[in-house]
Amino acid sequence: MRGPLGPVIGKYPSSDGNGVNGNGNNGIIKHNRKCRDVVFLFMFIGFWVAMIVNSSFGFNLGNPLRLNYGLDYRGNVCGDKHGSLDLRELELRYWLNSNQVYESGLKDTKFQLSNARSICLMDCPIPSEDSLNWVCDYPEGDIHLSVDDWIDRNYDYFADLTPELRNTSLQLQGPCYPVIFPSVNVYWTCQFIARASNRYVADIGKSWPVLLVCGGFLPLFLSILWLLMIRHFVAGMPWITVILFNILTISVTMFYYLKAGWIGNDVVSPIIGAHDPYYNVSAREVNHLHVAAVFMTVVMIIAFLFSIAIVRRILMATSVLKAIAPIQHVVAAKVIGEVQALIIFPVIPYAILAVFYMFWLSAALHLFSSGSIIQNECDANCCAYDLKAKRLICNSCCGYSIQYTSHIAAAILFHLFGGFWATQFFIACSSTVIAGSVASYYWVGGETSPEIPFLPVFSSMKRLARYSLGSIALGSLILSFFESVRFILEAFRRRLKLIDSTPRSWIGKVVFQSSQCFLRCIGWIIKSVNRNAYIMIAITGKGFFKASEIATGLIMSNILRIGKVNVIGDVILFLGKLCVSLMSALFAFLMLDMHKYKSAHNKISSPLFPVLVCWGLGYIVATLFFGVVEMSIDTIILSFCQDSEEHQGTAQYAPPLLIETLNDQNEVQRLMQ
DSSP: OOOOOTTTTSSOOOTTSSSBOTTSOBOTTTTTOOOOOHHHHHHHHHHHHHHHHHHHHHHHHOOTHHHHHOBOTTSOBTTOTTSSSOOTTOOEEEESOHHHHHHHTSTTOOOOGGGSOEEEESSOOOOOSSSOOEEEOOOOTTOOOOHHHHHHTTTOOGGGSOHHHHHHHHTTOSSEEEOOSOOEESSSBEESSOOHHHHHHHHHHHTHHHHHIIIIIHHHHHHHHHHHHHHHOTTTHHHHHHHHHHHHHHHHHHHHHHHHTSSTTOOOOOOOSSOOTTOOOHHHHHHHHHHHHHHHHHHHHHHHHHHHHHHHHHHHOHHHHHHHHHHHIIIIIIIIHHSTHHHHTTHHHHHHHHHHHHHHHHHHHHHHTOSEEEEOOOOOOOOEEETTTTEEEOSOOOOEEEEOOHHHHHHHHHHHHHHHHHHHHHHHHHHHHHHHHHHHHHTTTSOOOTTOTTHHHHHHHHHIIIIIHHHHHHHHHHHHHHHHHHHHHHHHHHHHHHTTOSOOSHHHHHHHHHHHHHHHHHHHHHHHHHHHHHHHHHHHOOOHHHHHHHHHHHHHHTHHHHHHHHHHHHHHHHHHHHHHHHHHHHHHHHHHTSGGGTSGGGOOSOSHHHHHHHHHHHHHHHHHHHHHHHHHHHHHHHHHHHHHHHTTTOOSSSOHHHHHHHTOHHHHHHHHO
8 A cells, every 4th residue: 555645645634725723733735835847837828928929920910701701813802891892792702604613523624613713792693584694794994884883783784795795705704604503602602502511611600699509608507507406406316317318318309300301391491592493402401410310319219228227227226326326415415515616616717718719719710811812823724804904814714812831830730739738728727626625625524614615616726826837737738739649640540541541451450440549548548647637736736747646546556446436427427418418409409490590691501510519519518517526526536545545444534425335345346247
C-alpha cells in the first residue's frame, strides 16, 4: 500500500478550506499550497495574446460576405456595396451561361464551375412556359439603363439590343443569355440541381432561432432541473430516467415517421417559394428522412431491450440499487444539497464558453475570408461580349476565387488549435472547481455548515485562480496537442482513402485499423488521466504530473471499488444526458412545425439537420451540467480511496453509507459476475 501524503492529506480540514477546524489542524485544501507549473500559465497567456493579434488580422482583412454570397465573374462579392457596382440588394449568385454549367459537370472536362460566367441577382430566374426569358449582363456601355430599372425588368433588355448583339446572345456569348433551366435559391446561390448537403446548410442558417432556443436555452433549463431532481428524488431517479428515456425515444421516432410521410400527410416539401412544375427534388430529402426514421426505429428497439435489462438488474439485484443509491445520496442529496452553488455553478463556464465561441467563430469567419481575390488560372476557351469594350473577348473567361497565402493558412490552423485549447482549459477549470468544492465537503466528514452553502465553491475558485491555473493549462495543452495530432492523422487517412492509397493486403488493413483503435485508446486514457489529475490538483494542490501519478496509483490499487460504483451509475447518467438531448430534439421538431418555417424564404427543406444539430448541442450542454454529478462521484471515490490508505484500510471521513457500500467485498464479487 502506498504511503500517506503526510501534511497534505492527513489533516482534518475546515469546511471552507481557509481556516482551522475545531481540533486546531490546518485545512487539507489550504495546507502547503503554492503555485505550480507557472511556465505553462505564462505560455497560455502568451498564446491568448497571439490569438488576439491573430484574430485582429482576420478582422482587418476578412469579409465574411465572401463566404456567404460568392463572387461574380468580375471578382465582386454579391451583396457588397463596395464593388465596381453597388450590389447591396443583389445577394444571389447566378450562372448566366447554362452551357458552361453543363460542361463543368462532364466527366473528363477541364472546365470548372468556378470559371463559369456568373452575376449577382435579387431573385433566381425561372423559364417561361410560352416564351423565352432572358437574363442580361450588368447594364453599362451603350445600355443606358440603371441597375434599379434593370432589376424591375427582370434583368432583361434583350429587346433593346442591336441585331448584332441579339445574334451573339443567341450563340450564348452575351450580353444576354436565355433562361433554359429552372434554378432555386440554395444558400444564396441559384442552383440548377440542388444538392441536399447545400440545402441542409441553408436550413441551419434559416432556423437559427430554433438552434438558439432548443440547442442553447432549453438544455440549460432542463439540465438545472435535472440536478434539482437528483437532489430531491435520489432513489427514484433511475426509474424516472429509464421511463422518460423510452418515452422520448418513441416520440422522436414518431416525428421522423410523420415527416417521412409514413404516418399522416405531413411529409416535407423542400421547394422554397412558389412550386415550380419543372423542378422537384423532394425525393432526396424524404429518402434521408426515411433513413433517419429507420435508424431511430433501431435505436428505439435497442433502447427498449436495454431498459428491460436495466430494470431487471435493479429488481433482481437489489445490491445494484444499493451500489447506486448511497453514492447518489451522498454526492447528490448531500453534496449538492449542502453546497447549493454546485447546481448553478455550470452556468458560469457555460456563459464563458458561449461568449468565447461567439468571438472565436466571428474571428474564424473573418480569417477564412481574408485571402486575396485572384483570377483563376485556366486554359478554358470561351467568348463573352464586353459591353464596355464593345467587342467579343475570348481570352479572359477565368473566374475569381479566394486564395490563401501560407501565413493565412498558418493563422487559420493556429486559430483552430487555440479554440480547442481554450475550450479544454475552461472545461478543466470547471472540473477542478467542482472537485475542490466536493473535496471540501468530504474531508470534514459531511459537516459543511448550511449557513455557508456557497462558500466552498467560491473558495475553490479562489484556490484555482491563485495556485493551479498553470497545472490546468498544462493538462489542457497535452490533451489539445494529442487531439490535434489525431485529427491531422485522421484527415491524412481520409485523404489516402480518397485517392485509393490505403493498404490493400489484409495485413496492411489490420495494421491500419489497429493504429486507429490505438490512437482512440490513447486519447481515452489521456482524458481519463487528466480528469483524475484535476481532482487531485483540487485536493492536494500538487502539479499536474504529480497529481496524475497520485490519481493513477489510487485507481490501480482500488480498481474493484471504483468499478463497483461507476458502472451502473455511469449508465444512468448517460441516459440522463440522452433524455435532455432528446427533449431538445423533440422541441426542435415542434418549433420547426410552425408556419414560419413552412413558407416564403424562411421555409426549410427538411427538419432533419436542424433537429440533429439541436440534439448534439443539447447533449453537449447536458454533459457540461451533468459533469457536476460525475465529477462529484469521482472526487468522493478518490477521496475515499486516499482516506482508506491513510488509515490502514478504514476511511475516517467518509459517510457511513458510503463505507458500507464500498467496504462490502462480497458485494463486489457479485457485481463482477
